Amino acid sequence: MKTRAAVLRETNTPWSVEEIELDPPGPGEVLVKMAASGMCHSDEHAMDGHIAGLVPPAPMIGGHEGSGVVQELGAGVDWLEVGDHVVFGFIPACGRCNSCAGGHSNLCDTGLATFPQGTQMADDTYRHHSADGEDLGLMCLLGTFAEHTVVNEASVIKIDKDWPLDKACLLGCGVVTGWGSAVYTADVQPGEYVAVVGIGGLGSAAVQGAKMAGARVVAAIDPVEFKREKAMEFGATHAFASIEEAQAAMGDVTWDRGYDKVIMTMGTGDSSTLGQAFNLGGKRAKIVVTNLHSTAEGTIEIPAIMLTMFEKQVVGSLFGSANIRKDIPRLFELYLAGQLNLDDMITKTYSLDEINEGYQAMRDGENIRGVILYD
Numbered sequence: 001m002k003t004r005a006a007v008l009r010e011t012n013t014p015w016s017v018e019e020i021e022l023d024p025p026g027p028g029e030v031l032v033k034m035a036a037s038g039m040c041h042s043d044e045h046a047m048d049g050h051i052a053g054l055v056p057p058a059p060m061i062g063g064h065e066g067s068g069v070v071q072e073l074g075a076g077v078d079w080l081e082v083g084d085h086v087v088f089g090f091i092p093a094c095g096r097c098n099s100c101a102g103g104h105s106n107l108c109d110t111g112l113a114t115f116p117q118g119t120q121m122a123d124d125t126y127r128h129h130s131a132d133g134e135d136l137g138l139m140c141l142l143g144t145f146a147e148h149t150v151v152n153e154a155s156v157i158k159i160d161k162d163w164p165l166d167k168a169c170l171l172g173c174g175v176v177t178g179w180g181s182a183v184y185t186a187d188v189q190p191g192e193y194v195a196v197v198g199i200g201g202l203g204s205a206a207v208q209g210a211k212m213a214g215a216r217v218v219a220a221i222d223p224v225e226f227k228r229e230k231a232m233e234f235g236a237t238h239a240f241a242s243i244e245e246a247q248a249a250m251g252d253v254t255w256d257r258g259y260d261k262v263i264m265t266m267g268t269g270d271s272s273t274l275g276q277a278f279n280l281g282g283k284r285a286k287i288v289v290t291n292l293h294s295t296a297e298g299t300i301e302i303p304a305i306m307l308t309m310f311e312k313q314v315v316g317s318l319f320g321s322a323n324i325r326k327d328i329p330r331l332f333e334l335y336l337a338g339q340l341n342l343d344d345m346i347t348k349t350y351s352l353d354e355i356n357e358g359y360q361a362m363r364d365g366e367n368i369r370g371v372i373l374y375d
C-alpha cells in the first residue's frame, strides 16, 4: 500500500515527508494506522548523527514514541484484533530472551540486536520502501513518523479502546523512561533529595516520578525559564537555571548533604556536565544517566576517588528500567486516576508535514513535548 512518512535522507538535513510503499505484515507482524507520535530528542540525535551506529543509516523512517489502531494482522498474531488500540514500546519485548525472562524487557536481546539495521526482527528484511524502491530502515524498529507502519508484535502493547491515543503515545518512550529513571533506576525513596537535570519530555516525567516516590526535594535544573515553571507545576520543589546555581544553593536545600539521586535527562549528555552533576550527589548518591551522550564521546571523566570515599554510583538507564507490558498500562491507569499529568506534557501538536517545525521548537526550548497527530 502507499502511505506517507518522514524520512531521514541524510544526516543533518530536515526530515523529508514523502510517499512510501508499505508491504503487508509478515508472520508475527502488525500493520498499524498511526494516531499520534511524540517527538523525542532521540530522533533528533538520529538526525544530527550523535548516535550513529545505534540507529539505521539513512535513508530511514524516524519516530519511536507512537500509538495507533491495528489495521491488519500477519500470520500467527492471535492475541490482537483489527481495530485494537495499541502503544509501541520503543524497545520490543520478545518475552523469551535472557533479559526479558529476567524481568528486564527494556534490555530485550532480540530487539536490541536489530536496532542498528532497523530491519524487521523476524527475518532481517524491510517492509518499508521509498517511492523508487529503496529499502527504508526504521527508528527503533517502529518508524512512527508515518501514517501507517508495520512492526513486530513484540513492540506492541494493547491498551483500552477508551484511553485517549494522543496521550497514550507518550508512554511509548518519554514518560515511561523519565518516570522509570526516578522510580526504578534511581529507586527514589520517601524523604530523599532528588535533582533532575533537563526538563523536556523525559525530565518532566522524572520530576513526577520522583514526587510520586516521596522525594522531599525535587530540584529541576534547566536553562529555559518556561521549563523551570512547568517543572514546578509538575511537582518540583525548587528550580535552578544551571548545575552551578543548584550547587550554590545546595547548603540550604539539602542541609549540606548533597542530593541522594541525580537524574540526567538533558538533550545531549556530555562528560563535563556529568562531572558537575556527579558533584551534586552526596554520600551514597546515585547518578542516573538517562540522556544519550554522542557515540563519538568515547569516555567520561569523573573523580574516581569520590566514587570510593562517598560510595557514589553512576548508572545508566534504558527505557527507565521498565517492563513495558506491565508499566505502560500501569502508568496510563495513574493518568486516569489523576496522579500522573500527561495533559500538560503536550505543549503543541503538529501535522506530519509540520515535523521540522516541531523539531525547531524543541531546539528553541518551546515544548515540553511536541506531538504529531494523524487524521
Ligand SMILES: NC(=O)c1ccc[n+]([C@@H]2O[C@H](COP(=O)([O-])OP(=O)(O)OC[C@H]3O[C@@H](n4cnc5c(N)ncnc54)[C@H](O)[C@@H]3O)[C@@H](O)[C@H]2O)c1
Pocket (backbone or CB within 6 Å): 039, 040, 041, 042, 043, 045, 173, 174, 177, 197, 198, 199, 200, 201, 202, 203, 221, 222, 223, 224, 227, 242, 243, 265, 266, 267, 268, 269, 273, 289, 290, 291, 292, 293, 317, 318, 319, 320, 362, 365, 367, 368
Ligand atoms: N535512556 C533512554 O532510554 C532514553 C530514551 C529516550 C530519550 N533519551 C534521551 O534523553 C534525553 C532527553 O530527551 P528529551 O526528549 O526529554 O529531550 P528534550 O529536548 O525534550 O529535553 C531536554 C532538556 O534539557 C535541557 N538542557 C539542555 N542543556 C542543559 C543543561 N546543560 N543543563 C540542564 N538542562 C539542559 C533543555 O533545555 C531541554 O529542556 C535525550 O538525550 C534523549 O536522546 C534516552
Ligand SMILES: [Zn+2]
Pocket (backbone or CB within 6 Å): 040, 041, 042, 043, 064, 065, 090, 173, 174
Ligand atoms: Zn525516545
Ligand SMILES: [Zn+2]
Pocket (backbone or CB within 6 Å): 092, 093, 094, 095, 096, 097, 098, 099, 100, 101, 105, 107, 108, 109, 110, 111
Ligand atoms: Zn526479549
